[in-house]
Amino acid sequence: MSVADYHDIETAAAxxxxxxxxxxxxxxxxxxxxxxxxxxxxxxxxGIFLSGSVAGLMWAFLQGVTWIEWSLFAIMYTVTTIGIGVGAHRMLVHRSFKPNVVVKFLLCAAAQMAGQGSLLKWVGNHRRHHLYADDVGDPHSPYLDGKGWAFATRLKGWLHAHNGWLFDDTMTDNSVYAKDMLADPMVMMFTRTRWFWYMLSLVVIPGVWGYAFGGFHGMMGTVLFAGLLRGYLMVMSSVAVGSVCHRIGYRRFDETRDRSTNELILSVLTFGEGLHNNHHRFPRDAYISHAWYEPDLNGWIIRGLARLGLVRDVVDASKLHRVRAEGSANAVEETA
Ligand SMILES: [Zn+2]
Ligand SMILES: [Zn+2]
Structure with a gap:
């Protein structure tokens, strides 16, 4: 199937x-x-992630890893986690802020390098998740499968929400959920060239880094450990937001009609995305922490970019909600 066919089908009705x-x-x-x-x-x-991860682990145990592998592991994990959290999630899906064109390009590139499918697919799936969270139509709920039927066991539900939904026979119609992305030339450029960005992240950048600092041996170790194993672990941390953060953790906002939760360990690993109950309550917020102990690095990055004038119109819906609530409480007091 050609790329053109693929996109013609993506716009077709279900x-x-x-x-x-x-x-x-x-x-x-x-x-x-x-x-x-x-x-x-x-x-x-x-297949690439799993075989590469097994090889990466074997390399680490048999050959050992040095600062060369660990440094690029940290750099690429950071870049792709910011790409998914700040770029794909808060910038594209929820339009939490308006970037300048250079920031948008860099965030899209970082997100596409995470190897989590095309930006178009990511946006469509996630918007459908918000609209029908834990209800019929949610693509990755731990309570219902892709066709809307309830799971008989918790394990089946967890496996579906974690990884199984990537392999079921359902799909989001992007002409319904991501029309704006289909009309966005930059997003569609990344969608069409996604395999280039996957390979850049998993093989090319690690290969060049490893070869520059450690020759052929360094190149092998860095590709396997900091490319493929890191890529898989990063995907796992992202999909765990869908599986863990609708099951385990605490609910700051019990009024959400879904079963989203905040989970602090995952919030550290995903740079804030694990504050998922806060996020479901105020989906458009650029900064989603509501307490000193809730870490939201992605939110701090957006605030930093705003301070530097690189992004604007940063959405703070929860503040607006607070101000309105306080305003109406004062009004009630005054009329009492
Ligand atoms: Zn959710
Ligand atoms: Zn979201």
Missing amino acids: PAHPDVHPDMPPGVIVGGPLVHAKLVESYILM
Whole structure:
């Protein structure tokens, strides 16, 4: 299938399917060529990540790793985690701030290098998750499968939310959930060239770094450990937000109709994305911490970029909510 075919199909409407829950909302594609393309990409990517991770672990135990591998591991984990959290999630999905064109390009590149599918697919899936969180239509709820049927066991639900949804026969219709992304030339450029960015992140940059500081031996170790193993661990930390943060942790905002939670260890690993209950309550907020002990590095980065004048119109919906609530409380006091 050519790239052109792929995008023609992405804009096609979802056909009706007898196999899905009767309350399934529009914009869910079941079966067909696009789902086939999704499955092919999921299997190739997971095959690369899994085999590379096994090789990376074996290399670490048999050959050992030095500052060369660890330094690039830290750099690339940081770059791709910021890319997904600040770029794909808060900038593209939720429009939490407006970037200048250079910042947008760099954040899109960093997000695409995470190897989590195209930016277009990421945005469509995540918006559908918010709209139907833990209800029929959620692509990765630990309570319902991709077709809207409840899971018989907790383990099945957790496996689906963590990884299984990448391999089921359903798909988000991006002409419903990501129309703006389909019309965004930069996002579509990254979507079309996604394999270039995956390879840059997993093989090319680690290879060059390792060869420059450690010759051929350094190159092998850095590609396997800081490229492929790091790439897989970073994907795992991201998908754990969908599986863990709808099951384990505390709920600051019990009024959300989903079962999202805040989980602090994952908040450290994902630079803030684990504050998922806060995020479901105020999805457009650029900064999602509501207490000193809730770490949100991605939010601090956005605030820093705003201070430098590199991004603007930073959304703070929870502050607006607080001000309005205080305003109405004062009004009630005055009229009492
Ligand atoms: Zn969620
Ligand atoms: Zn979100």
